Amino acid sequence: MNLPAFNIPSPIAKAISMLPTYPPSFVLSHVLNLALGRLIDPAALEPLRGKLIGIHVTDAGLKFFFSIGNKGFVARKSGGTPDLAFSATAHDFLLLATRKEDPDTLFFSRRLLVEGDTELGLIAKNTLDAVEMPRFDVAELMPRKVLGRLFA
Amino acid sequence: MSLELVCPAGNLPALKIAVDNGADCVYMGFKDNTNARAFPGLNFDQASAREGIRYAHAKGKKVLLALNTFPQADKWQRWQAAVDNAAELGVDAVILADPGLMQYASRTYPKLRLHLSVQGSATNYEAINFYHEHFGIQRAVIPRVLSLAQVEQVVKNTPVEIELFGFGGLCVMVEGRCSLSSYATGESPNTCGVCSPAKAVRWEQTAQGLESRLNGVLLDRYGANEKTGYPTLCKGRFEVNDETYYAIEEPTSLNTLEMLPQMMEMGIAAIKIEGRQRSPAYVEQVTKVWRAAIDAAKRAPQAYNVNPAWMAQLGKLSEGQQQTLGAYHRPWK
Numbered sequence: 001m002n003l004p005a006f007n008i009p010s011p012i013a014k015a016i017s018m019l020p021t022y023p024p025s026f027v028l029s030h031v032l033n034l035a036l037g038r039l040i041d042p043a044a045l046e047p048l049r050g051k052l053i054g055i056h057v058t059d060a061g062l063k064f065f066f067s068i069g070n071k072g073f074v075a076r077k078s079g080g081t082p083d084l085a086f087s088a089t090a091h092d093f094l095l096l097a098t099r100k101e102d103p104d105t106l107f108f109s110r111r112l113l114v115e116g117d118t119e120l121g122l123i124a125k126n127t128l129d130a131v132e133m134p135r136f137d138v139a140e141l142m143p144r145k146v147l148g149r150l151f152a
Numbered sequence: 153m154s155l156e157l158v159c160p161a162g163n164l165p166a167l168k169i170a171v172d173n174g175a176d177c178v179y180m181g182f183k184d185n186t187n188a189r190a191f192p193g194l195n196f197d198q199a200s201a202r203e204g205i206r207y208a209h210a211k212g213k214k215v216l217l218a219l220n221t222f223p224q225a226d227k228w229q230r231w232q233a234a235v236d237n238a239a240e241l242g243v244d245a246v247i248l249a250d251p252g253l254m255q256y257a258s259r260t261y262p263k264l265r266l267h268l269s270v271q272g273s274a275t276n277y278e279a280i281n282f283y284h285e286h287f288g289i290q291r292a293v294i295p296r297v298l299s300l301a302q303v304e305q306v307v308k309n310t311p312v313e314i315e316l317f318g319f320g321g322l323c324v325m326v327e328g329r330c331s332l333s334s335y336a337t338g339e340s341p342n343t344c345g346v347c348s349p350a351k352a353v354r355w356e357q358t359a360q361g362l363e364s365r366l367n368g369v370l371l372d373r374y375g376a377n378e379k380t381g382y383p384t385l386c387k388g389r390f391e392v393n394d395e396t397y398y399a400i401e402e403p404t405s406l407n408t409l410e411m412l413p414q415m416m417e418m419g420i421a422a423i424k425i426e427g428r429q430r431s432p433a434y435v436e437q438v439t440k441v442w443r444a445a446i447d448a449a450k451r452a453p454q455a456y457n458v459n460p461a462w463m464a465q466l467g468k469l470s471e472g473q474q475q476t477l478g479a480y481h482r483p484w485k
Contacts, residue, residue: 044193047192099165099432099436101433102431102432102434102437103431104429104430104431104434104471105433105434105468107380108379108380108471109379109468110362110374110376110378110379110380113355113357113362114355115355115356115357118351118355119192119349119350119353121350122191122192122194122350123193124193125193125431126162126163126191126192126193126194129162129163129165129193129431129432130163130164130165131165132165133165
């Protein structure tokens with residue numbers, strides 16, 4: 001799969017940035033919870049427990065905040081400086097998520113910014129790297145299936 | 153002799169991707185400071201090591217295990233147990249730096265193949281032959297300080313196979329002898345398995361630029377479009393006599409693609425790719441390029457030409473602004 005480079009057009013980004021951050025954070029944390037336990041060993045993320053983690057999609061002007069609690073990922077309202085924050089464009093986040101690019105490569109070329117506690121960042125990166133990706137199955141992403149799991 | 157491609161694996165997906173894309177060997181470490189990439193969350197536990205070895209062996213590839221830090225006197229059992237574990241798991245070789253550990257491994261497991269780590273810092277054939285005579289070392293990884301002509305001298309005067317670094321991040325390259333990281337953090341590769349431990353590193357975007365600090369020491373401040381490097385003391389820019397510059401070394405990556413035919417000609421046994429700390433995407437991209445290059449050089453050494461696409465791909469993955477042939481290319485002796 002080759003992803004064409006893209007940037008989110010600025011009028012759309014402007015509109016998105018005016019939306020509240022909590023609802024998308026809520027959705028993201030639930031999506032992450034789908035992987036927890038099945039793909040990600042919760043013990044590996046123990047050092048991240050209780051820390052405020054921020055994800056900034058720069059070209060979309062979109063910010064997510066979440067942390068890890070007893071039951072997995074929890075959406076958080078912004079407030080205070082995150083303990084760990086990642087910033088990149090939507091396209092670059094997609095390249096990272098699909099393992100098309102190496103985070104160090106993007107970091108060296110200034111496309112990925114990691115701020116805050118470097119050790120937490122490394123734990124997050126290495127834990128995700130160690131995940132054995134199941135074969136990509138589009139059916140798993142069908143809305144009914146995802147919603148079914150969200151409210152299970 | 154056939155040239156082997158030795159690729160890094162910081163985790164199971166990286167190991168599998170290296171094997172799938174043409175590595176002849178992969179090297180890995182356990183999840184503790186018995187290896188020089190003791191980063192949080194990296195490396196192999198018992199289950200992933202077992203699965204990695206099974207996967208590689210099923211495809212006819214080898215797994216090397218790095219046990220290349222120096223055992224600390226009060227925790228000797230940890231290193232001893234790591235050798236026991238490696239032998240039990242059935243790795244194809246262990247990569248060692250410490251003579252005490254070599255003695256333990258060679259006496260306890262005479263059939264376990266031993267490689268001399270770059271951290272062992274052996275830069276001449278006398279040193280390599282010493283390790284061979286006393287501990288039966290079968291391969292040595294040469295520190296990145298010798299010119300190719302000097303490497304050739306080593307190869308001609310030792311029965312030990314020689315492995316050279318082909319690609320990856322460069323540091324000041326006094327491998328096995330550098331304690332710069334300890335100077336700022338109290339931890340360095342030989343003793344703690346880590347250079348610039350993550351807990352001591354901070355990156356911060358400031359009005360002046362992106363700043364990297366190691367235990368509070370300002371290492372560098374990058375302008376908006378400057379490529380960054382790893383936050384190590386050797387690659388920092390410092391003020392010396394009112395001038396700010398790379399006072400020790402500029403961040404660069406080693407890339408020896410163009411020397412492949414010469415390396416093969418002189419009988420190098422293996423080319424090593426640096427980067428167990430990198431992600432599977434890096435391992436995949438580097439392994440593909442080097443597999444293609446080695447195959448091309450084997451097919452027709454005379455007609456071998458470095459494909460510009462290979463260089464572009466490796467350039468993209470590199471740390472810092474440039475790639476270099478390092479000490480290998482040095483006309484003076």
